[in-house]
Amino acid sequence: MNPHFHALILAGGRGTRFWPRSRRRSAKQVLNVVGERSLIQATVERLKPLVPPGRMWVLTNHHLRDIILKQLPEIPRAQILAEPAQRNTAPAIGLAAHVVHAVDPAALMGVFPSDHVVGNPVAFRKVLRVALKGASGGRLMVVGIPPRWPETGYGYIEFPPGTKAGDPQPAAVQRFREKPALAKARRYVAAGNFYWNSGMFFWRADVLLEELRAHLPKSATLLAGLPRFGTRAFGAALTRVFPLCENISIDYAVLEKSKRVSGVAAADFGWNDVGSWNAVYELRTRDECGNAAAGETVCLDAHNNFVDARGKMVALVGVRDLIVVDTPDALLVAARTEAQRVGEVLKALEKRNRADLL
Amino acid sequence: MNPHFHALILAGGRGTRFWPRSRRRSAKQVLNVVGERSLIQATVERLKPLVPPGRMWVLTNHHLRDIILKQLPEIPRAQILAEPAQRNTAPAIGLAAHVVHAVDPAALMGVFPSDHVVGNPVAFRKVLRVALKGASGGRLMVVGIPPRWPETGYGYIEFPPGTKAGDPQPAAVQRFREKPALAKARRYVAAGNFYWNSGMFFWRADVLLEELRAHLPKSATLLAGLPRFGTRAFGAALTRVFPLCENISIDYAVLEKSKRVSGVAAADFGWNDVGSWNAVYELRTRDECGNAAAGETVCLDAHNNFVDARGKMVALVGVRDLIVVDTPDALLVAARTEAQRVGEVLKALEKRNRADLL
Numbered sequence: 001m002n003p004h005f006h007a008l009i010l011a012g013g014r015g016t017r018f019w020p021r022s023r024r025r026s027a028k029q030v031l032n033v034v035g036e037r038s039l040i041q042a043t044v045e046r047l048k049p050l051v052p053p054g055r056m057w058v059l060t061n062h063h064l065r066d067i068i069l070k071q072l073p074e075i076p077r078a079q080i081l082a083e084p085a086q087r088n089t090a091p092a093i094g095l096a097a098h099v100v101h102a103v104d105p106a107a108l109m110g111v112f113p114s115d116h117v118v119g120n121p122v123a124f125r126k127v128l129r130v131a132l133k134g135a136s137g138g139r140l141m142v143v144g145i146p147p148r149w150p151e152t153g154y155g156y157i158e159f160p161p162g163t164k165a166g167d168p169q170p171a172a173v174q175r176f177r178e179k180p181a182l183a184k185a186r187r188y189v190a191a192g193n194f195y196w197n198s199g200m201f202f203w204r205a206d207v208l209l210e211e212l213r214a215h216l217p218k219s220a221t222l223l224a225g226l227p228r229f230g231t232r233a234f235g236a237a238l239t240r241v242f243p244l245c246e247n248i249s250i251d252y253a254v255l256e257k258s259k260r261v262s263g264v265a266a267a268d269f270g271w272n273d274v275g276s277w278n279a280v281y282e283l284r285t286r287d288e289c290g291n292a293a294a295g296e297t298v299c300l301d302a303h304n305n306f307v308d309a310r311g312k313m314v315a316l317v318g319v320r321d322l323i324v325v326d327t328p329d330a331l332l333v334a335a336r337t338e339a340q341r342v343g344e345v346l347k348a349l350e351k352r353n354r355a356d357l358l
Numbered sequence: 359m360n361p362h363f364h365a366l367i368l369a370g371g372r373g374t375r376f377w378p379r380s381r382r383r384s385a386k387q388v389l390n391v392v393g394e395r396s397l398i399q400a401t402v403e404r405l406k407p408l409v410p411p412g413r414m415w416v417l418t419n420h421h422l423r424d425i426i427l428k429q430l431p432e433i434p435r436a437q438i439l440a441e442p443a444q445r446n447t448a449p450a451i452g453l454a455a456h457v458v459h460a461v462d463p464a465a466l467m468g469v470f471p472s473d474h475v476v477g478n479p480v481a482f483r484k485v486l487r488v489a490l491k492g493a494s495g496g497r498l499m500v501v502g503i504p505p506r507w508p509e510t511g512y513g514y515i516e517f518p519p520g521t522k523a524g525d526p527q528p529a530a531v532q533r534f535r536e537k538p539a540l541a542k543a544r545r546y547v548a549a550g551n552f553y554w555n556s557g558m559f560f561w562r563a564d565v566l567l568e569e570l571r572a573h574l575p576k577s578a579t580l581l582a583g584l585p586r587f588g589t590r591a592f593g594a595a596l597t598r599v600f601p602l603c604e605n606i607s608i609d610y611a612v613l614e615k616s617k618r619v620s621g622v623a624a625a626d627f628g629w630n631d632v633g634s635w636n637a638v639y640e641l642r643t644r645d646e647c648g649n650a651a652a653g654e655t656v657c658l659d660a661h662n663n664f665v666d667a668r669g670k671m672v673a674l675v676g677v678r679d680l681i682v683v684d685t686p687d688a689l690l691v692a693a694r695t696e697a698q699r700v701g702e703v704l705k706a707l708e709k710r711n712r713a714d715l716l
Contacts, residue, residue: 312689313687314690315378315690317691322691331667332672333677338659338676341675348673
């Protein structure tokens, strides 16, 4: 593969919908909610055929850095950075672009969320080859996923009418569309040229830095003033400078404004953003009654339930469509259809000053 | 009160329907499922105005004796006996009658389950006065509870037509009726002279021993041959002899055959046999959403649930009519309507050789 390809793995999110297993120090990306490995470990494994760990970079926060260091021992420690403050994706990616560009002025960057699942790694690698082709040519490449249902929780990428999923050439991007209401989402799916925005991006580091200077000059200047990566002064300066950057996503800050955006109309590569416990239920193997369990269970007339309770026997009697997640200090019992609302539990706990459970 | 009145508290049951909190060494009667105290502690408290702890006797098994000794420090240790084998109520009561009769030849015995709840202690004491009156006169007294619904899980006592609940005189017992099917239970309730059999009994020890000799001669002879209670030889002999006794209830062995049975047609004294977690739910105070919890909860759109999870935060999201019982090694999530089936979980665990969870 391309010797200038660097992978940036974004791992600063909280994933509150995976409470009670997700906590400040054990966010979704470091949990093994789907397989044996954590989501971030699976992300690294998936990238290894394309980029050696020596060219992988992880951006996270100080709550999670220790556990990520442990989970990813193959990545050089200095390349697992903790953001001094949460400033959304634009400053984080800008920081990484500076660092990577300093190390390798010809760097091509791929930006990957750390907490998604890819069911078909072969198809995934095909997508990356198209994206890197566009990126090498100076484009800011986004990746669209053919929608499998009219999801209202994702942004959409509008390609020209007639764009075919799996096209081996970069496609023009007509417009980014924000999370739609259901009726609009249905029209997008019916139209065929609207794709889910995967949150994966590819570009040359120098191109991204140019675009940042053009569209987000304050943050660009702050980051450009940092001492060289690897020097003693770098860490202290970052702690001072980073919180002064704008709190904004790369989508809003750059992609929706830049004239250099192109996209990949990907074929389905089994992408799943694992947005809730119910998504985990859908991804897991189920028994003949439709129950999916991590841990041992006794099921009596119990159907289509999800259980995550490691080291504990769980008996389900006459219940269906439940999510049951047990931890030593907190237990969640939720209707599968309400899995999206788990974040509200954390708000209630915050109000009760139960920081110990967050 | 009567200085010859001795209370026998039967505490040998397992109460498997209270799994996972009930185990071999923590059966229902020693659990605090309803209030702060365990059910057997509440039973003793209820009896104290009528009989001092020095005249209380407890029959249990070797799994439970230690915890009962701890929970009931006021009862003389020697009076908390472990049955060497499970032989149902006839041999247990026969044994107690021998022991009590040896200590006090004029003893009047009251037999009390250890795991029931009484909501109205004043009415309860009135019932006992009627029962003791009949017992003093040489009758075997049973106690009937006016049925509040057509329960199919209890036996019924048929009194003469027109018998009034709360009659201060002992009433004739026409017949014992086994657990009926629903249609029959409905007829019983409609008829008005059929009462639930409470499992409480009152008699003179000498009268009960006579009736045992007449109706269960083998066990009666075995028990009569025991050395005197309190001697060294007693314990060893009991271990040898008790398992040879018939495995039969006092109802079948004596009460359904004896000509000396009478009953109390009791007024409702808030009796509840606490037959399942759902009965506990009914007995507990509920919040405005109908949820009853022992332990802290966060409820989002959750209604009519029962939670027993001490020392753990439980979040309920979009669920209703559930029973959630958490312990360190096992968790139960059941529909309230299926609470009766919890015993089946134990059968499944036995099949899997999970004796550690029984």
